[in-house]
Amino acid sequence: MGDLxxxxxxxxxxxxxxxxxxxxxxxxxxxxKKMETAIGMAMAVIFVLVMAGAITWVVNEYMLKPLxxxxxxxxxxxxxxxxxxxxxxxxxxxxxxALYAGLGIFLPLITTNCAVMGVCLINIKEEYSFIEALVTSxxxxxGFGLALxxxxxxxxxxxxxxxxxxxxxxxxxxxxxxxxALTFMSFKGMV
Amino acid sequence: xxxxxxxxxxxxAVCGIVLSLASKIFYVYEDPRIAQVENCLAGANCGGCGYxxxxxxxxxxxxxxxxxxxxxxxxxxGVESIAKVMGVEVGNAxxxxxxxxxxxxxxxxxxxxxxxxxxxxxxxxxxxxKRVCGVGCIGLGDCVKACQFGAVSIGxxxxxxxxxxxxxxxxxxxxxxxxxxxEVKTLSERIMKFNQKxxxxxxxxxxxxxxxxxxxxxxxxREGKYKEAVQTIRLxxxxxxxxxxxxxxxxxxxxxxxxxxxxxxxxxxxxxVADYEMNSGSRIPIKCAPDTGKKIAVxxxxxxxxxxxxxxxxxxxxxxxxxxxxxxxxxxxxxxPEYRLPKKVLDWEIQGILDLxxxxxxxxxxxxxxxxxxxxxxxxxxxxxxxxxxxxFSLGIEGENLDGCFTGxxxxxxxxxxxxxKLGRTAAVxxxxNTAVDCAxxxxxxxxxxxxxxxxxxxxxxxxxxxxIVASEHEGIEFVFLAAPTRVVGDDKNxxxxxxxxxxxxxxxxxxxxxxPEPIEGSETLLAVDMVISAIGQSPxxxxxxxxxxxxxxxxxxxxxxxxxxxxxxxxxxxxxxxxAGDAATGPSLVVEAIGGGRRAARSxxxxxxxxxxxxxxxxxxxxxxxxxIFTKVDGIKKTARAKQPELHVNERLDSFIEVxxxxxxxxxHKEAERCLNCCRICYNPDIVFPMxxxxx
Numbered sequence: 001m002g003d004l005x006x007x008x009x010x011x012x013x014x015x016x017x018x019x020x021x022x023x024x025x026x027x028x029x030x031x032x033k034k035m036e037t038a039i040g041m042a043m044a045v046i047f048v049l050v051m052a053g054a055i056t057w058v059v060n061e062y063m064l065k066p067l068x069x070x071x072x073x074x075x076x077x078x079x080x081x082x083x084x085x086x087x088x089x090x091x092x093x094x095x096x097x098a099l100y101a102g103l104g105i106f107l108p109l110i111t112t113n114c115a116v117m118g119v120c121l122i123n124i125k126e127e128y129s130f131i132e133a134l135v136t137s138x139x140x141x142x143g144f145g146l147a148l149x150x151x152x153x154x155x156x157x158x159x160x161x162x163x164x165x166x167x168x169x170x171x172x173x174x175x176x177x178x179x180x181a182l183t184f185m186s187f188k189g190m191v
Numbered sequence: 192x193x194x195x196x197x198x199x200x201x202x203x204a205v206c207g208i209v210l211s212l213a214s215k216i217f218y219v220y221e222d223p224r225i226a227q228v229e230n231c232l233a234g235a236n237c238g239g240c241g242y243x244x245x246x247x248x249x250x251x252x253x254x255x256x257x258x259x260x261x262x263x264x265x266x267x268x269g270v271e272s273i274a275k276v277m278g279v280e281v282g283n284a285x286x287x288x289x290x291x292x293x294x295x296x297x298x299x300x301x302x303x304x305x306x307x308x309x310x311x312x313x314x315x316x317x318x319x320x321k322r323v324c325g326v327g328c329i330g331l332g333d334c335v336k337a338c339q340f341g342a343v344s345i346g347x348x349x350x351x352x353x354x355x356x357x358x359x360x361x362x363x364x365x366x367x368x369x370x371x372x373x374e375v376k377t378l379s380e381r382i383m384k385f386n387q388k389x390x391x392x393x394x395x396x397x398x399x400x401x402x403x404x405x406x407x408x409x410x411x412x413r414e415g416k417y418k419e420a421v422q423t424i425r426l427x428x429x430x431x432x433x434x435x436x437x438x439x440x441x442x443x444x445x446x447x448x449x450x451x452x453x454x455x456x457x458x459x460x461x462x463x464v465a466d467y468e469m470n471s472g473s474r475i476p477i478k479c480a481p482d483t484g485k486k487i488a489v490x491x492x493x494x495x496x497x498x499x500x501x502x503x504x505x506x507x508x509x510x511x512x513x514x515x516x517x518x519x520x521x522x523x524x525x526x527x528p529e530y531r532l533p534k535k536v537l538d539w540e541i542q543g544i545l546d547l548x549x550x551x552x553x554x555x556x557x558x559x560x561x562x563x564x565x566x567x568x569x570x571x572x573x574x575x576x577x578x579x580x581x582x583x584f585s586l587g588i589e590g591e592n593l594d595g596c597f598t599g600x601x602x603x604x605x606x607x608x609x610x611x612x613k614l615g616r617t618a619a620v621x622x623x624x625n626t627a628v629d630c631a632x633x634x635x636x637x638x639x640x641x642x643x644x645x646x647x648x649x650x651x652x653x654x655x656x657x658x659x660i661v662a663s664e665h666e667g668i669e670f671v672f673l674a675a676p677t678r679v680v681g682d683d684k685n686x687x688x689x690x691x692x693x694x695x696x697x698x699x700x701x702x703x704x705x706x707x708p709e710p711i712e713g714s715e716t717l718l719a720v721d722m723v724i725s726a727i728g729q730s731p732x733x734x735x736x737x738x739x740x741x742x743x744x745x746x747x748x749x750x751x752x753x754x755x756x757x758x759x760x761x762x763x764x765x766x767x768x769x770x771x772a773g774d775a776a777t778g779p780s781l782v783v784e785a786i787g788g789g790r791r792a793a794r795s796x797x798x799x800x801x802x803x804x805x806x807x808x809x810x811x812x813x814x815x816x817x818x819x820x821i822f823t824k825v826d827g828i829k830k831t832a833r834a835k836q837p838e839l840h841v842n843e844r845l846d847s848f849i850e851v852x853x854x855x856x857x858x859x860x861h862k863e864a865e866r867c868l869n870c871c872r873i874c875y876n877p878d879i880v881f882p883m884x885x886x887x888x
Contacts (some may be wrong), residue, residue, distance in 0.1 A: 079202055
């Protein structure tokens, strides 16, 4: 139990997928202009990552390993995650239309983005158990959401600042992201 | 190697099978027409229709929630092909356009100290949306960034300018504006807009009963855009030529410049641009909305009827006017003498209104030649009663029926109609209102030797326009103040010889705030005259109510002053499909009041025809002011003389009915327009630039 807690803290803060590992930067910059979209994106990422983490662990453990074809990880994961997201989308549309409307366009957008793939591969590399893999996936996704929402808040305030012309918009966004990453580095050594 | 291939094949096959099964199980029925409709849409996902993306818009169209014309970007062809898919007629697509309301935009630099902030939204969030004026334009151009079609730009004066050619009316700029300055509205919505509490309005525009955007047209005049100025006026007032001549301009009393200096001569500027159009030889085209197929009968072709008809026509309804007199114009034609409003000018103006496609039927009297029943049978959906107030009050004194006695409106009307009336040499006009002054000045022009005006109070209390009183003094009319007629004295042939009156003195103020005249006992005085005209007020002629055999007519309620009872905020009468405005609703009042009432009634009629509740305008400013915009002190004014009203010399005008007041020369009009402070709700352009303001800019 204690180990799991350490895992959660480390995934959310110390090894934050965005600010420490620099994965998933495209949606990070793309959807962080407005708080609303940032929250929608964070929810969708949590949803997809947990699903993907679970299914890829199963695929790896019961198919790739017994057949000794672990080198097929990347390609098979892409295939499986894509199919899974499609399936979930159809399921949601039919059964939980409200949730479908909420996550809407964000679901297919992040089907196999680097953060999703990255987390799945980390799970395998670190040889986590199924439960650990699930917790890690969720924590990484929560970390992504946290960073995204923080960043969206900062970006809304940046509108008020006098930014030199060449640095406007995405440039200042990346600089800000760097500074936030620096502050996140101070979590190192916490665990 | 083989096992790897087989594995991938297996995973692929499983995924494929699961997905195809899922699509069977989780299939949600979608109307095939949605895809077809979506193909016809522009595919820009601009959100202008209010739906999230084109697929959602297509779904809404197919479900019947929205018309085929929902998408404004796909244009006419798109709408037609959608209509084909849906099997319906193309709706009346009236394109909405973006429109900036703030007049004070170019003072933005003076108003705000920006600290390098580059977004209106951020300014509004951080400073609660208010620096100086709570509603004004911030001028940082969020609307420009929001527009996907490049139609909005920040103009040279620092507020948004909309290129009507490029604007598709998607509404993105309106959503982006934190101050509701830029509004996306159709022409009809713009015509039917009434002043509201939170609008950026100068004091003059709040005061004008027709709610004309005065600073805007003065600004257009200043820039030399006379045509645009006329168009601005015509959004609120169909009769700028007539109003420019006869309006007592209540707006000028509230003019902010007037607090420290003489007010801007607003009405002369209106007349200048209106005359410019008439003298230019061509009419400025007036835009109308597509036909709606509804028919309205307007009874009475006076200012309120013409205004109501004009605005109903402009928003797409079909209108017919019924007029009892031989020609349209009402009091403008028959109550206002030729020397104040030439018939030629009035004819030109009315023709412009009829040219919009309004039919008129003259010489037919409501209640005699036709009635409510015949209008309903002819298929009219609503009726506007603008019958005016044509019945003179009688003096109620002895000898009123002697030969040589007349009543005010009746007299003016007969003169205007070209009737030859047997005149005397000296006349007394009883009353102190505009009708009385008109009668007196008309009599003088008809060649009488002496005209007296008999009024029971003093000059200060006279309700007539000040300029009119001054003009009649110049023309030599003699005033007999503090005199109450008691008897008309006649000779043995029943001809008037004298008017007997009682001298009065002023007592305590009455309800209207004017001091009440009290008679001095035994002060009877005789005035030798051979004509007496009483012009002490009028009321509507409501005889149609009894003449009309229609049972329904009995439901029409009248007030004790014989005016048609109505809700003053909607002008709806006690019979739901009857609306009224002008003198018939308010009792004798201003032309501009009737014009404003006509438009308000047109709005209510439009709501009624659409089947919506006829409710008053929300937060309406009707007869109200925005408190914070009325100043008691205005800084930065350099006193400059107001443009003088050019007029015909007294010697020239006495023997003729030639128009007395002349139009301002162009140079003077520009000079006068420069005096306008271009006010908005709170801000204005002072004449003197303060060193402090310079620094802030």
